[in-house]
Amino acid sequence: MQNSQESLITTIRSFNRFYTVMLGFLNQKYLGTKYSVTETRILFEIRSSDKVLAKDLCSKLKLDKSYVSRILAKFEKQKLIIRKTASNDKRQNPIALTKFGLEQVTQLIERTNQDIYRLICNFDEESSKKIADALCFIMDKFKEE
Amino acid sequence: MQNSQESLITTIRSFNRFYTVMLGFLNQKYLGTKYSVTETRILFEIRSSDKVLAKDLCSKLKLDKSYVSRILAKFEKQKLIIRKTASNDKRQNPIALTKFGLEQVTQLIERTNQDIYRLICNFDEESSKKIADALCFIMDKFKEE
DNA sequence: GTTATTAGTTGACAATGACAACTAATAATT
DNA sequence: AATTATTAGTTGTCATTGTCAACTAATAAC
Numbered sequence: 001m002q003n004s005q006e007s008l009i010t011t012i013r014s015f016n017r018f019y020t021v022m023l024g025f026l027n028q029k030y031l032g033t034k035y036s037v038t039e040t041r042i043l044f045e046i047r048s049s050d051k052v053l054a055k056d057l058c059s060k061l062k063l064d065k066s067y068v069s070r071i072l073a074k075f076e077k078q079k080l081i082i083r084k085t086a087s088n089d090k091r092q093n094p095i096a097l098t099k100f101g102l103e104q105v106t107q108l109i110e111r112t113n114q115d116i117y118r119l120i121c122n123f124d125e126e127s128s129k130k131i132a133d134a135l136c137f138i139m140d141k142f143k144e145e
Numbered sequence: 146m147q148n149s150q151e152s153l154i155t156t157i158r159s160f161n162r163f164y165t166v167m168l169g170f171l172n173q174k175y176l177g178t179k180y181s182v183t184e185t186r187i188l189f190e191i192r193s194s195d196k197v198l199a200k201d202l203c204s205k206l207k208l209d210k211s212y213v214s215r216i217l218a219k220f221e222k223q224k225l226i227i228r229k230t231a232s233n234d235k236r237q238n239p240i241a242l243t244k245f246g247l248e249q250v251t252q253l254i255e256r257t258n259q260d261i262y263r264l265i266c267n268f269d270e271e272s273s274k275k276i277a278d279a280l281c282f283i284m285d286k287f288k289e290e
Numbered sequence: 291g292t293t294a295t296t297a298g299t300t301g302a303c304a305a306t307g308a309c310a311a312c313t314a315a316t317a318a319t320t
Numbered sequence: 321a322a323t324t325a326t327t328a329g330t331t332g333t334c335a336t337t338g339t340c341a342a343c344t345a346a347t348a349a350c
Contacts, residue, residue, distance in 0.1 A: 001262070004273035009261045011277040013254075016171065018284050019164060020186065024207050026161065036305075041165070055328060062169050067307055069330055091315045091328045109158075116154045117146070119287065128149035131286055132156040134279035139163050141276055142264065181337075200297060212338055214299055236297040236346045 026115050038063065039071055040108060043097075046081060047105045051094040080104060171260050178253060183208065184216055185253060188242075191226060192250045196239040225249060 027037045035043065041061055046052055054072060058065045072095065075081045080101035086092040097105065120128065172182045180188065186206055191197055199217060203210050217240065220226045225246035231237040242250065265273065 001266075002270050002273065004270045004277070005262070005265060005268065008265055008268070008273045008277045009258050011280050012261050012265070013257065015280045015284060016168065017186070017189070018287075020168065021205075021207060022287070023161065023165065023168075038306080041162075044162070053328075062166065064308060065329065066309080066331075069328095073330085089316070089328085093329075112158065113154050116157050117150070120150060120153055120157070121146075123150065123153070123286070125147050125149045127286060128147065128153040131283055132149070132153045134282050135156050135160045137279050138276055139160060141268070141272060142163075142167070183337080198297075209339060210298070211300075211340080214297095218299085234297085234347070238298075 022119075026112065035104075035108065038067075039075075042068065042071055043075075043080070043101070043105050043108065046095050046097055047102065050096050053092055053094060057095075075101070167264075171257065178256060180249075180253065183212075184220075187213065187216055188220075188225070188246070188250050188253065191240055191242055192247065195241055198237055198239060202240075220246070 038061075042057055042063075045057055045060060049056070054065065054068050057063065057072075058068050061068075072081065072083070076083060079098055081095050082098055083093040083095050086094055120131075123131070178185075183206075187202055187208075190202055190205060194201070199210065199213050202208065202217075203213050206213075217226065217228070221228060224243055226240050227243055228238040228240050231239055265276075268276070
């Protein structure tokens, strides 16, 4: 192992600690709303890929299918989503947000945006750009694999 | 709000999604051990600041005091930590790792290091350095406040 | 000396999540 | 075509995780 890798591991460790607290801070706020962290993740995922299947949510978010099934049942009851059995494969039930569901997600996004804004509102233009670049760089690197 | 801030918010949103999955991946591994994510965080925190008080763990990790109290009671039962009532203030019970506790934490660190290494093992020296720099830059910026 | 605050514990309970067994539909095998 | 295997999703059961409020004991503040 290279020296630079060892020191990267240390840095990642410390970043994980830092970011866990930060995510905790942001997630508290979800709780201020009606939806838990996982529910929010699922809602966002449904929004970004309409007609998604439950099994895709499981694999993308690394969640148990029984867990997802129950959350989706709840969402359906709350009229956030609708599921229609696919005509070509009756095992599949593509999920879509209702108008109400979309409104809720939009509100959630607005709220989390505000939470994030509170964190970064004091950053000047140069810092904002540099941080965004750094974040993108990190994501790119890890997604390359 | 500046344009660069708006785009930073978008980037942070996407980074949060990305990093939640990544932390999930790393945390799964903790479960392979005997300790949950929160327990691990607490153990690490105790290690890094010996003679720490329960209330400090609560504030640093943003955890409920009853929750922390129970976890610490469990740790004590498992002989991972010892608590001694402070002589100057008998309400306080400074926490320290036992020899066994330290061994366990050291093992945990070793394991998570290996998990992280698996993620970064293909990075060359230059990439490793750039990522570490980017991570440090981000932490610094958010800690400045 | 009385009241307020702080550190930590306990009880009761809700939310979160894991695992296995199940149904119904489709695909693969013979 | 009939049997077997696989897949999408649901349901039962249970353990873990986490929250909230009420409590004790010690100290600080008035």
